Amino acid sequence: MITGTLLVQALISGLLMGGIYALVALALALAFGVLRVLNFAHGDLLMVAMYGAVVLHRWLGLHPYGSILVLAVPMLLLGWAMFVGLIRPVQRAGVLVQAQMTLGVSFVIQSAALMIFGADLLNIRTDLEMSVLRVAGVVVSIPLAVGFAVSLLISGILSWALLGTDAGRRVRATAQDPDMARLCGVDVERTQRWVFALSVALLAGVAGCLMTFTYVVPTAGLQYSVLALLVVMLGGLGDLKGAFLGGLLIGVAEALAGVFLNSAVGPAVIYVLFGLTLLFRPRGLFSRGMEA
Amino acid sequence: MKGYSIRQAIAAAVLIWAAVLMVPELLGIHWGNVLVLTLLWAYLCVAWNLTGGMLGQISFGHAAFFGIGAYASTALLIRFGLSPWLGMLAGGAVAVLAAFLVGYIPFRWRLTHLVFALFTMAFDFVLLYLVGGLSFLGDVNGLYLPVGTDPWMFQFADRSFYLTTIAALLTLALFLTVALSRTATGQFWRAIRENEEAAAAVGINLFRMKQAGLAISAFLTALGGTFYVQYVAFIDPHSAFGMDIAIKLILFTVVGGIGTLLGPLAGAVVLVPLGEILRTELTGGPGFAGISGLVYGIALIGVILAAPHGLVGSFTGRGRKAAVPAEEGEPSPGVAAPEKPAAPSGGTLLEVAGLDKRFGGVHAVKDVSFTVEAGEILGIIGPNGAGKTTVFAMLSGFQQPDSGRIRFLGRPIEGLEPHQACRAGIARTFQITQTFPGFTVLETVTTAAWAGHSRHAADAAARRLLQETGLWPRRHILCANLTLAEQRRLEIARALATQPRMLLLDEVMAGLTPTEIQEVVAYVAGLRERGLTVVMTEHVVRVVMNLCRRVLVLDAGEVIALGTPEAVSRDPKVIEAYLGRKSASSMQVPAPASSS
Numbered sequence A: 001m002i003t004g005t006l007l008v009q010a011l012i013s014g015l016l017m018g019g020i021y022a023l024v025a026l027a028l029a030l031a032f033g034v035l036r037v038l039n040f041a042h043g044d045l046l047m048v049a050m051y052g053a054v055v056l057h058r059w060l061g062l063h064p065y066g067s068i069l070v071l072a073v074p075m076l077l078l079g080w081a082m083f084v085g086l087i088r089p090v091q092r093a094g095v096l097v098q099a100q101m102t103l104g105v106s107f108v109i110q111s112a113a114l115m116i117f118g119a120d121l122l123n124i125r126t127d128l129e130m131s132v133l134r135v136a137g138v139v140v141s142i143p144l145a146v147g148f149a150v151s152l153l154i155s156g157i158l159s160w161a162l163l164g165t166d167a168g169r170r171v172r173a174t175a176q177d178p179d180m181a182r183l184c185g186v187d188v189e190r191t192q193r194w195v196f197a198l199s200v201a202l203l204a205g206v207a208g209c210l211m212t213f214t215y216v217v218p219t220a221g222l223q224y225s226v227l228a229l230l231v232v233m234l235g236g237l238g239d240l241k242g243a244f245l246g247g248l249l250i251g252v253a254e255a256l257a258g259v260f261l262n263s264a265v266g267p268a269v270i271y272v273l274f275g276l277t278l279l280f281r282p283r284g285l286f287s288r289g290m291e292a
Numbered sequence B: 001m002k003g004y005s006i007r008q009a010i011a012a013a014v015l016i017w018a019a020v021l022m023v024p025e026l027l028g029i030h031w032g033n034v035l036v037l038t039l040l041w042a043y044l045c046v047a048w049n050l051t052g053g054m055l056g057q058i059s060f061g062h063a064a065f066f067g068i069g070a071y072a073s074t075a076l077l078i079r080f081g082l083s084p085w086l087g088m089l090a091g092g093a094v095a096v097l098a099a100f101l102v103g104y105i106p107f108r109w110r111l112t113h114l115v116f117a118l119f120t121m122a123f124d125f126v127l128l129y130l131v132g133g134l135s136f137l138g139d140v141n142g143l144y145l146p147v148g149t150d151p152w153m154f155q156f157a158d159r160s161f162y163l164t165t166i167a168a169l170l171t172l173a174l175f176l177t178v179a180l181s182r183t184a185t186g187q188f189w190r191a192i193r194e195n196e197e198a199a200a201a202v203g204i205n206l207f208r209m210k211q212a213g214l215a216i217s218a219f220l221t222a223l224g225g226t227f228y229v230q231y232v233a234f235i236d237p238h239s240a241f242g243m244d245i246a247i248k249l250i251l252f253t254v255v256g257g258i259g260t261l262l263g264p265l266a267g268a269v270v271l272v273p274l275g276e277i278l279r280t281e282l283t284g285g286p287g288f289a290g291i292s293g294l295v296y297g298i299a300l301i302g303v304i305l306a307a308p309h310g311l312v313g314s315f316t317g318r319g320r321k322a323a324v325p326a327e328e329g330e331p332s333p334g335v336a337a338p339e340k341p342a343a344p345s346g347g348t349l350l351e352v353a354g355l356d357k358r359f360g361g362v363h364a365v366k367d368v369s370f371t372v373e374a375g376e377i378l379g380i381i382g383p384n385g386a387g388k389t390t391v392f393a394m395l396s397g398f399q400q401p402d403s404g405r406i407r408f409l410g411r412p413i414e415g416l417e418p419h420q421a422c423r424a425g426i427a428r429t430f431q432i433t434q435t436f437p438g439f440t441v442l443e444t445v446t447t448a449a450w451a452g453h454s455r456h457a458a459d460a461a462a463r464r465l466l467q468e469t470g471l472w473p474r475r476h477i478l479c480a481n482l483t484l485a486e487q488r489r490l491e492i493a494r495a496l497a498t499q500p501r502m503l504l505l506d507e508v509m510a511g512l513t514p515t516e517i518q519e520v521v522a523y524v525a526g527l528r529e530r531g532l533t534v535v536m537t538e539h540v541v542r543v544v545m546n547l548c549r550r551v552l553v554l555d556a557g558e559v560i561a562l563g564t565p566e567a568v569s570r571d572p573k574v575i576e577a578y579l580g581r582k583s584a585s586s587m588q589v590p591a592p593a594s595s596s
Helices: A004-035 A042-060 A064-090 A095-117 A142-164 A166-176 A178-183 A188-210 A220-235 A240-260 A266-280 B006-027 B029-055 B062-080 B084-108 B113-132 B160-182 B184-194 B196-201 B206-232 B237-241 B243-256 B263-283 B291-306 B310-315 B388-395 B418-424 B441-450 B455-468 B484-497 B514-529 B541-547 B565-570 B572-579 B582-586
Strands: A132-135 A138-141 B348-359 B362-373 B377-381 B403-408 B426-428 B502-506 B533-537 B550-555 B558-563
Touching (some): A004 A138, A042 A064, A042 A095, A042 A188, A042 A220, A064 A095, A064 B291, A095 B113, A095 B243, A095 B291, A132 A142, A142 A166, A142 A188, A142 A240, A166 A178, A178 A188, A220 A266, A220 B243, B006 B160, B029 B062, B029 B160, B029 B184, B029 B206, B029 B243, B062 B084, B062 B237, B084 B113, B084 B206, B113 B237, B113 B243, B160 B184, B160 B206, B184 B196, B184 B206, B184 B441, B196 B206, B196 B418, B196 B484, B206 B237, B243 B263, B243 B291, B263 B291, B362 B388, B362 B533, B388 B502, B426 B484, B441 B484, B455 B484, B484 B502, B484 B514, B514 B533, B541 B565, B550 B565, B558 B565, B558 B572
Parallel strands (some): B377 B550, B502 B533
Antiparallel strands (some): A132 A138, B348 B362, B348 B403, B550 B558
């Protein structure tokens, strides 16, 4: 029986979850916009940060939110190393060769996680996990709401940095036209290196929020990668605003599919949406992205 | 025209069957099972390589076809008791339909490779979740298959029959690949992989060729799916449609050498047993379940960084050395291809009326009308951005006009696709030369000739054209290694190989030295003598003035003058368009040589 409350409930949960997806996608879209590299290991890197949060909690009793700040630096370095060692050499090789490269990275991370942590679900128990806010009969999960707020905050800082600072202008110039940016004196490679490292570092924020209410398994990485990819294509390649809106949309679509459909079939709706977008709006729902 | 080497296929088959006979005997049942999986992966990679390698369309969603084959035959077996041998074919047929469905829009609209790759992936995920909701297919929990000993039901008491079956499938797939690579279809696939624009320009139907490639690949992949599910006697959505299946296909193939015959085989044969050895022999502990994936991933990264052509490709220099065969004798004049009779001189070959085209805010071509008489050379000149190339693109099907009519030989041809325009008798060259970089000069022209000739006639026609254009001594050079002047001559030879009635030359002199220009001019003049109709755009105005009886002048998308070179060159509007208003009075008119 589908009631109005249930629907509102699903909409709100979906929107909050979508905010978190939005940040994952934003990071991927940023990297694509500036490097033209579609990173299929994006979700696996997120998973690395999630395992990181688990380890920090087990060893030091650190709260997942605290681990965001601790993990940001190693994630930044990981992104840096990945760019220099693996992405940079294939930058001229075409988008599908880069996809193959990052699929290789994804395989390595997934297998390493399986070897180190095993196939079990790992989660972090906090008092936050089950805490909720009741507003007019609608239950709002607090960890979800915090995640949404953190995501909004980070996205806000990011767009301020891109629009309002000199470094942001260099990033946008590189995204627009690397050759022209080079002619204007922008160190394009350095910009790309920083942006890729930053896009990986941002995942620490997502991981901290996710670990307050969900779990991690070695196969989670691929799921998040595909999800991020889907959101980015929906928003339009390289379109940051589109990626953010796409994240919200996918969150809501997922929640509604969960209400109306057999839970096993529900996710199919999202991929149908994805497929239709690819065919009919290859530059994203808002047609502001780059040609895929 | 070389396809894949049949000798390589035979050698591979011998090794496969030697392994089939010896491995279970010498190494025991466990390694016999590993061999089954190795050959299965090799088979699936060979099938994937038909689209991913030969056709150049990377699919991330081949698990969809694998799963379709697995589920279709299982459903038929469990619900209707149908033998999996027949179910296998039924699954293959469903996979072919699925391939048509998946490829239809991406191929019809010529969406990019990335969109195709992601779309196949989306399709696979849709099936993955849909099947999970279907109770008669066992939903997310999966189905166990009946076990027995009836060979007709794909049940073998002797496990070695599974090995024989998959080895037979792999052998078939290898020889099928070789056979396909030697047909026109296989050659056209390679041409499409090398350069889609150029392939369309020589009359290759991109849509049909891509659909065919994906369908064959999907069919073979589905057979593998049926085999797998019968072998393990269990099926669930993730083992049939999981995306890691598609990733492994790509991984093994890329590591082995994408686009080569033996690469897909080699990748699987090296990596699958290697992963197994590491997993069981070195560690044995459950904590090391991930070691094979780790090694696969590292192998993929290492190959992309260090040997982009893969294990096989790097050994053989990408599998294709441009070997120079012994000098062949001069062709006897008798083998020259029969030419289409030239249209009677004087009739109207092409009529263009009110042609109009906009790109967003740019009105590239405005209400352009002109005719082309059979047997003439019409020159189209104009400053940069005048719309010359856009007019050509509309005549040859590469752009569709927003409005206006184009009649060729009395038939309306606006809205034709490039390959249809080519088959109707309009061939073009490209201003920015479009080659098949991995083809030799000879292969390029022969491929172009194949569309409209029998194979033997195509070889003869290619030889004649290469001799005429002076490229015969360079026939075994890869196109990527030609000079610009040679590429331009190759463009002309390739266009002529399609046996056109009308040839569209788009700035074929651009970037050439004066001597090279003279050679091309003489050649084009010779084409007219043979009755071919030529329309050429040119920046080198003097060339047009010398070659053409009539010249059309475009400026900002509009026809501003049409007439003899003498008349046009004195037209104030033309002078203004080229030199600006001020210079109009002091323009030095090039003296045109008398044209025939």
